[in-house]
Amino acid sequence: MNAISDIQAGKGLTRALAEQARALRLSDIPETVRSWARQCVLDYVGCGIAGASDELTVILLAEMQENGGKEAASLLVHAGRLPVGPAAIVNGAAAHALDFDDVNLAMPGHPSVAILPALLALAEERGSSGADVLTAFVAGYELQCRIGRTISPGHYDVLGFHSTATVGSFGAAAACAHLMGLDADRFAAALGIAATQAAGLKSMFGTMCKPLHAGKAAYHGVLAAKLAARGFTSRTDAIECAQGFARTHSPDFNPDRAFDTPPSGWWIANNLFKYHASCYMTHAAIEAARKLREQHGFSPDQVEKIDVRLEESCDRICNIASPVTGLEAKFSLRLTTAMGLAGVDTSRLSTYSEAVAADPVLIGLRDKVSLSFQLGIPSTFTEIALSLRDGSKLIAQHDSGVPATDVEQQGKRLETKFAAIVDPVLGTDKAARLIADIGRLDSLADVRGITGNCQR
Numbered sequence: 001m002n003a004i005s006d007i008q009a010g011k012g013l014t015r016a017l018a019e020q021a022r023a024l025r026l027s028d029i030p031e032t033v034r035s036w037a038r039q040c041v042l043d044y045v046g047c048g049i050a051g052a053s054d055e056l057t058v059i060l061l062a063e064m065q066e067n068g069g070k071e072a073a074s075l076l077v078h079a080g081r082l083p084v085g086p087a088a089i090v091n092g093a094a095a096h097a098l099d100f101d102d103v104n105l106a107m108p109g110h111p112s113v114a115i116l117p118a119l120l121a122l123a124e125e126r127g128s129s130g131a132d133v134l135t136a137f138v139a140g141y142e143l144q145c146r147i148g149r150t151i152s153p154g155h156y157d158v159l160g161f162h163s164t165a166t167v168g169s170f171g172a173a174a175a176c177a178h179l180m181g182l183d184a185d186r187f188a189a190a191l192g193i194a195a196t197q198a199a200g201l202k203s204m205f206g207t208m209c210k211p212l213h214a215g216k217a218a219y220h221g222v223l224a225a226k227l228a229a230r231g232f233t234s235r236t237d238a239i240e241c242a243q244g245f246a247r248t249h250s251p252d253f254n255p256d257r258a259f260d261t262p263p264s265g266w267w268i269a270n271n272l273f274k275y276h277a278s279c280y281m282t283h284a285a286i287e288a289a290r291k292l293r294e295q296h297g298f299s300p301d302q303v304e305k306i307d308v309r310l311e312e313s314c315d316r317i318c319n320i321a322s323p324v325t326g327l328e329a330k331f332s333l334r335l336t337t338a339m340g341l342a343g344v345d346t347s348r349l350s351t352y353s354e355a356v357a358a359d360p361v362l363i364g365l366r367d368k369v370s371l372s373f374q375l376g377i378p379s380t381f382t383e384i385a386l387s388l389r390d391g392s393k394l395i396a397q398h399d400s401g402v403p404a405t406d407v408e409q410q411g412k413r414l415e416t417k418f419a420a421i422v423d424p425v426l427g428t429d430k431a432a433r434l435i436a437d438i439g440r441l442d443s444l445a446d447v448r449g450i451t452g453n454c455q456r
Helices: 003-008 013-022 031-051 055-067 084-096 112-126 130-150 154-158 163-180 184-197 209-229 245-249 255-259 280-296 312-316 333-342 360-366 407-426 428-439 448-452
Strands: 303-311 369-374 381-388 393-399
Touching: 013 130, 013 163, 013 184, 013 255, 031 084, 031 112, 031 130, 031 407, 031 428, 055 084, 055 209, 084 112, 084 209, 112 130, 112 163, 112 209, 112 448, 130 163, 130 255, 154 163, 154 312, 163 184, 163 209, 184 209, 280 303, 280 333, 280 381, 280 393, 303 312, 303 333, 312 369, 333 360, 333 369, 407 428, 428 448
Parallel strands: 303 369
Antiparallel strands: 303 381, 381 393
């Protein structure tokens, strides 16, 4: 029985999604989809290693270490081990600290960073194989995208919930429940336990709380699965019931959307990787600005006016007008557009700093940016109309919401990104071993070889 007919038979959305996720096997996953999954793992690990020394990660690590407990799971970069839940919080926050990790608009949010910190920590504790981890990851990924679609767009765009934190909790719970082999009742209970924990506010963007959301989603998920395995009870219709997750967290809940089928058949094939270390909704503006600069070769002092046309929801996501810190700079459309026009390397982690935010040339460009927020265009689309002092008018557009069509080429680009951010932390030899091991993830007998290589 498929998920749609399960609902028609009276099982309900939560139970149908649970049964669909728990039934997934490695043999069901095409090789191209496995490649996408391995690329997600590589990108998560790279972003986590790069973000492990961030101040917010260090603060969280100190707090988690104070509580002690079973040394079950490795930390990214840092020596020592923590219980599975605390390790998931620290590693998840580290991987989201730089806002350089992947995106899926079906959630909408950051899919891998909610699932993998929990899943890899649990797999390390259990000595799980790479094949089991990859299958569980895809199961959790697909489920969280399906839930995200049932509550979109109101959950994120209108009410202001951060879907990485909320919807991501379900993805982590499903992945962990799959890895543990929970039966249908306990799998559904795990989703219910995740539902009552899920939280996270978009108003926290630009603060340390946004990366914390990713870590807490991972923690909520693994806790939900572990509690369910012990017989902890929950409603097994927690997503769709009256006063359940969906009806309290969205003004436009539509359970039928859970079973929409993407063109490729898999939501993970719509994954979007980031090559600028800033909020994803700034990427189209950066790319359009870069096109203008590369095609026309003007200098910043020649710019008279910068008109940026984009979708209205971006106003509530990344419109910090006058950023002061590096973290705020990641959520400033005006400043990141200025960076693109000035030729600043927006892929470099060091770009997002107080010094860059205070740069007089960038501030001069930033203050010439006029943002026009409109309805009816994709949230990932931006058009820039540039007016120069000599009277020239230049226009460029970009849509950053189009997934790659060449998965092999995408893999090479991600390996380049990984080396650029991991080599300075762990060295070229260890970075190369991680690339190789993750590239053959589904043939590894034990994932602890990967997690162990993530430390100095």
